Amino acid sequence: MGYVVASLLQALLPARCLLCRDSLPVASRGGVCSPCWQALPRLPEPACERCGEPSEVSPCLSCQTSPPPWRRFAAVFAYEKGARELVLLLKNGRDELASPCAVELWQKARSFSWPEKPTVTFVPMRPWRRLRRGYNQAELLASELARLASWPKQKLLRRVAAGTQKGQSRKSRHQQVAHAFKPTGPAPERVVLVDDVVTTGATAAACTRALRRAGAKEVWVLALAKTLKR
Numbered sequence: 001m002g003y004v005v006a007s008l009l010q011a012l013l014p015a016r017c018l019l020c021r022d023s024l025p026v027a028s029r030g031g032v033c034s035p036c037w038q039a040l041p042r043l044p045e046p047a048c049e050r051c052g053e054p055s056e057v058s059p060c061l062s063c064q065t066s067p068p069p070w071r072r073f074a075a076v077f078a079y080e081k082g083a084r085e086l087v088l089l090l091k092n093g094r095d096e097l098a099s100p101c102a103v104e105l106w107q108k109a110r111s112f113s114w115p116e117k118p119t120v121t122f123v124p125m126r127p128w129r130r131l132r133r134g135y136n137q138a139e140l141l142a143s144e145l146a147r148l149a150s151w152p153k154q155k156l157l158r159r160v161a162a163g164t165q166k167g168q169s170r171k172s173r174h175q176q177v178a179h180a181f182k183p184t185g186p187a188p189e190r191v192v193l194v195d196d197v198v199t200t201g202a203t204a205a206a207c208t209r210a211l212r213r214a215g216a217k218e219v220w221v222l223a224l225a226k227t228l229k230r
Contacts, residue, residue, distance in 0.1 A: 018089055018097075019082050029100035032086070037100075040086065041078040043226060049073070049112070051201070052226050068201060069208040070193070070219045074112055075226035076104045079197050083225050087197050090137045090224075098137065101224055102144030105194070109149065109222060118190040118220065120146040121156040123207055124181070141224060142194040156191065156214065157181045157207055177206040183214030191216045199227040 015024040017033040024033055043052060048060035052073045059067065077083035090097045122142035130136050139155075146153035159181055180203075191211050198204055198221070208219045 018094065019085055029103075030097040031094065032097070032100070036082060040083045041081050043075055043078050043228075052198075053229055069205055069212065070221045072112065072114075073198075073204075073221045073223075074108050075198060075223040076108045077225040079199070079225040079227040087225050090140075090196060091133075093133075095135055095137070095140055098140035099144050102141050102148060105141060105145050105222055105224060106148040109145070109192075114192070114220060115190040115218065118151055118192045119156070119188040120149075120151050120153040120192045120194060121211075123193065123195040123203055124155070124157050124159045126159050126161075138195045141196060145192075145194060145222070151192070154188075156184055156187050157210055158184055177202045179206070181207050181210040183210050185214070187211045187214035187216040189215070189217045190220075191218070192220045192222055195221070195223045197225045197227070198223040 015028075015031070016022065017024045017028070017036055018031045019036040020033065022033060024031065028034070029037060044054040046056060046058070047053060048055040048058045048063055049072050050059040050063035050068055050070075052075050053060060053062070077086070079087065086097065086101070090101060120142045122136065122138040125133075125136045125138075142153055145151070160179075193204065193207055193211065195204060204221045204223075208221065211219050
């Protein structure tokens with residue numbers, strides 16, 4: 001787009017960045033300006049390949065002692081500051097953010113050794129919540145990631161009633177969601193599980209165990225953001 005046309009559109013159709021509220025150039029990614037994308041807090045490196053926590057050794061001591069059920073974990077952002085706001089916007093109506101966020105996921109995936117041609121799936125929502133929201137943000141991310149990577153995508157899990165995790169302790173979350181996910185059928189051998197944010201890891205662990213019961217031999221977890229244990 002030419003400079004004159006872009007300037008004219010900016011004048012006639014003023015827009016504001018979803019994060020900083022400054023004037024937004026026409027050529028922006030999902031309604032967020034470039035400085036805000038660059039300022040988002042990324043996970044510290046080096047990090048443990050099993051849990052994503054900052055660590056000089058991988059797997060870290062915690063994962064050596066009590067390894068998670070998945071083979072590898074990776075996330076793009078630390079769930080704080082602007083990244084937290086970005087995830088909340090994606091959850092609450094700003095589905096146009098799914099495409100640029102999936103680009104971040106794909107760039108993260110390409111920096112690691114991921115399985116060749118895995119099947120992409122996603123953490124499912126409760127049906128009533130998806131109906132009310134109109135979409136599942138994890139599914140949108142998975143769809144965009146599968147398109148970028150040319151990987152097949154499939155719904156492999158369904159969610160059963162398990163209550164809300166909001167305000168629960170780490171131990172309570174793990175107990176509550178332990179049986180909250182059921183496979184929709186046989187799972188392929190290699191699966192990449194996508195979610196928007198991982199907090200305690202309880203949901204990802206429950207989904208991984210359900211996938212493995214369904215036949216998956218290896219599960220990789222890929223999230224847009226992660227809550228650091230600190």
